[in-house]
Amino acid sequence: MLSLRTDKLPEGDGWRYEVKLDGYRALAIKSGGQVRLRSRNDKDLTKRYPGVVAALTELPDETVIDGELVALDATGKPVFSLLQNGVTDVHFYVFDVLILSGQDVTGEPLVKRRDLLENHVLPKLPEPVRCSPVLEASLSDLIQSIRAQGPEGVVAKRANSRYESGQRSGAWMKMRVNRSQEFIIGGYSVGGSTFDTVIVGHVVDGKLVYVARTRSGFTPALRAELLRKMRPLEVEACPFCNLPENRPGRWGEGLRRTR
Numbered sequence: 724m725l726s727l728r729t730d731k732l733p734e735g736d737g738w739r740y741e742v743k744l745d746g747y748r749a750l751a752i753k754s755g756g757q758v759r760l761r762s763r764n765d766k767d768l769t770k771r772y773p774g775v776v777a778a779l780t781e782l783p784d785e786t787v788i789d790g791e792l793v794a795l796d797a798t799g800k801p802v803f804s805l806l807q808n809g810v811t812d813v814h815f816y817v818f819d820v821l822i823l824s825g826q827d828v829t830g831e832p833l834v835k836r837r838d839l840l841e842n843h844v845l846p847k848l849p850e851p852v853r854c855s856p857v858l859e860a861s862l863s864d865l866i867q868s869i870r871a872q873g874p875e876g877v878v879a880k881r882a883n884s885r886y887e888s889g890q891r892s893g894a895w896m897k898m899r900v901n902r903s904q905e906f907i908i909g910g911y912s913v914g915g916s917t918f919d920t921v922i923v924g925h926v927v928d929g930k931l932v933y934v935a936r937t938r939s940g941f942t943p944a945l946r947a948e949l950l951r952k953m954r955p956l957e958v959e960a961c962p963f964c965n966l967p968e969n970r971p972g973r974w975g976e977g978l979r980r981t982r
Contacts, residue, residue, distance in 0.1 A: 724789070724819075724886050724887050724888060724889070724890060724894075724895060725889070725890065725891040725895070726878055726891065726895040726896055726897040727891050727892070727893045727895065727896050727897070728896075728897055728898070728899075729896050729897070729898055730898065731898070732862060732877060732879040732896055732898050733879055733896065734861075734862050736882075737881060737882050737883065738879045738880065738881060738882065739833065739834075739837075739857050739879070739880050739881075739882050740857065740858045740860075740862065740865055740877055740878065740879055740880075741818060741855050741856070741857060741858060741877070741878045741880070742855070742858065742869065742874050742876075742877065742878070743874065743875045743876035743877055743878045743897050743898075743899070744791045744793050744801055744816055744855065744874070744875070745793070745801045745802075745803040745874070745875045746791040746792050746793035746794065746801060746803065746806060746813075746816075747762060747763075747768070747791065747792040747806055748762065748763040748789075748790075748791055748792075749761060749762055749763070749768055749789075749790060749791070749792050749815070750787055750788070750789055750821075751775075751779050751782065751787070751788045751789075751790065751815065751817075752786075752787050753779065753780075753782040753783070753784055753785070753786050753787075754784070754785055755784070756784060758776050758779045758780055758782065760772060760775065760776060760779075760792075768792070771811060772792060772811055772813055772815075773811070774811070774812065774813070774851055775792065775813065775814075775815045775851055775852065778815070778848055778849050778850065778851060778852045779815075779848065779852065781847045781848050781849065782844065782847065782848065783823065783824045783843070783844070783847070784824065784825075785822065785824055785825035786820070786822055786823050786824060786825075786844065787820070787821040787822040788817050788819065788820050788821070788840065788844060789817070789818060789819040789820070789821060789886075790815050790816050790817035790818055790819075790852075790855065791815070791816045791818070791855065792806065792813050792814075792815055793806075793813060793814050793815075793816055794806045794810045794812070794813045794814075795813075795814065796927055796928070797928055800872075800873055800874070801874065801875070802927060804924075804925065804927070804932055804933075804934045805927070805932075807934065807935075808932060808933065808934075808965050809965075812851075813851065814850075814851040814852070814853055815851060815852045815853070816853050816854070816855040817840065817844070817845060817848075817852060817853070817854060817855060818840075818854075818855035819833075819836055819837075819840065819886060820836050820839055820840045820844055821886055821888075823839055823843060823844065828886075829885060829886035829887075829888065830885050830886075831885065832882065832883040832884065832885065833880055833881065833882055833883065833884050833885075833886075834882050834883070836886065837857065840854075841854065858877075862877075862879075865877055866900055869900045869901070870900050870901060873901055874900070874901065875899060875900070875901060876897060876898050876899040876900045876901070877897070877898050877900060878895060878896070878897045879895070879896045879897075879898075880894065880895045880896075881894045881895075905925065906923040906924065906925055906934060907923060907924055907925060907926070907931060908921050908922070908923055908953070909922055909923065909924050909931055909933070909962040909963055910922040910961070910962065910963070911950075911953060912936065914938075917943075917946040917947060917950050918946060918949070918950055918953070919938055920936040920937060920938040921936065921937060921938075921949075922935075922936045922963075923935060923936065923937065924962075924963055930964040931962050931963050931964060932963065932964060932965055933963040933965050933966050
């Protein structure tokens with residue numbers, strides 16, 4: 724089930740709120756005694772997160788739960804780039820149950836599914852599996868708190884909604900609260916007479932962590948100007964603590980020695 728993006732969340736007793744976590748959405752499936760983790764795009768994540776899978780072995784058999792794989796920094800804040808860079812020490816925040824001990828519960832209202840989750844599933848599961856809690860506060864107070872503490876945003880879910888697999892019906896809605904992120908240009912890749920992409924990262928625990936590379940948004944004149952400014956700043960040592968990548972990387976091509 725997918726969330727509909729909005730700039731204004733609904734209010735009232737018919738809605739429940741959760742923190743919008745910045746991670747990888749995943750279904751945990753236990754069938755025939757075996758646990759599997761599947762991404763939203765149906766990719767197999769089972770081998771990538773062995774700690775989560777080990778905890779999920781305590782699931783009742785023939786059960787499917789929905790949640791978010793989240794990497795936390797030293798302060799306990801979700802950091803998506805840690806997941807992108809291959810961190811496997813993650814938490815699985817669970818917020819819904821689709822099948823419980825062989826019984827399809829997707830047609831039950833959200834409040835009933837949450838009751839089943841909190842009383843019949845989560846008590847059996849150790850760390851790093853956690854509950855994504857329902858936030859008991861007014862929407863304005865939640866937004867103010869999330870803005871101060873730094874999570875990505877808020878999710879609103881209609882209390883009587885059934886689970887609509889693959890649908891973005893509006894029964895679940897999401898709103899970004901903290902929209903900005905500061906990145907540092909730490910390098911560039913060569914392309915023709917100028918650069919092809921700039922390579923950016925951000926600081927985590929005092930180290931520059933590679934996040935992504937981008938080529939969009941640059942006019943020819945701006946590319947030439949940036950290249951003139953970057954060339955005098957070149958150094959021999961790679962500034963990113965998690966580069967170079969000598970094998971194929973997240974984007975298909977590993978980042979080896981590059982400017």
